Amino acid sequence: MMNCPNCHSENTRRSRRRGLREGMALRLKHQAPYRCTECGLRFIASDEATAADHHWVSIADYLGLIGKQRLAFSDHVILGGLTSLLLGLSIVLFFAVAFGWIEPSFLHRNAP
Numbered sequence: 001m002m003n004c005p006n007c008h009s010e011n012t013r014r015s016r017r018r019g020l021r022e023g024m025a026l027r028l029k030h031q032a033p034y035r036c037t038e039c040g041l042r043f044i045a046s047d048e049a050t051a052a053d054h055h056w057v058s059i060a061d062y063l064g065l066i067g068k069q070r071l072a073f074s075d076h077v078i079l080g081g082l083t084s085l086l087l088g089l090s091i092v093l094f095f096a097v098a099f100g101w102i103e104p105s106f107l108h109r110n111a112p
């Protein structure tokens with residue numbers, strides 16, 4: 001709970017951010033406006049709730065995964081899946097070139 005800087009009362013509550021600019025500016029600094037219910041002072045203090053909620057936005061969050069999906073597809077799983085996919089593709093590509101399934105033009109540029 002925030003203490004009022006004027007009367008040091010603990011009877012403060014979160015006040016609504018006034019306008020978009022204040023909202024953005026305060027959010028960036030993890031601050032929020034508070035209102036003292038004792039003396040009515042409006043003051044800016046660090047936003048405990050936002051600071052606690054602030055965490056690294058993971059890949060799963062970007063993909064919009066929620067609930068069970070969010071748990072199943074953690075960043076570890078997604079990155080692991082992408083890595084093995086790339087590894088598999090490069091192995092397939094290697095064998096494709098090695099066995100002549102595909103013929104990249106740069107291999108034949110100097111051929112007669």
Ligand SMILES: [Zn+2]
Nearest residue numbers: 004007036039
């Ligand atoms: Zn006060």
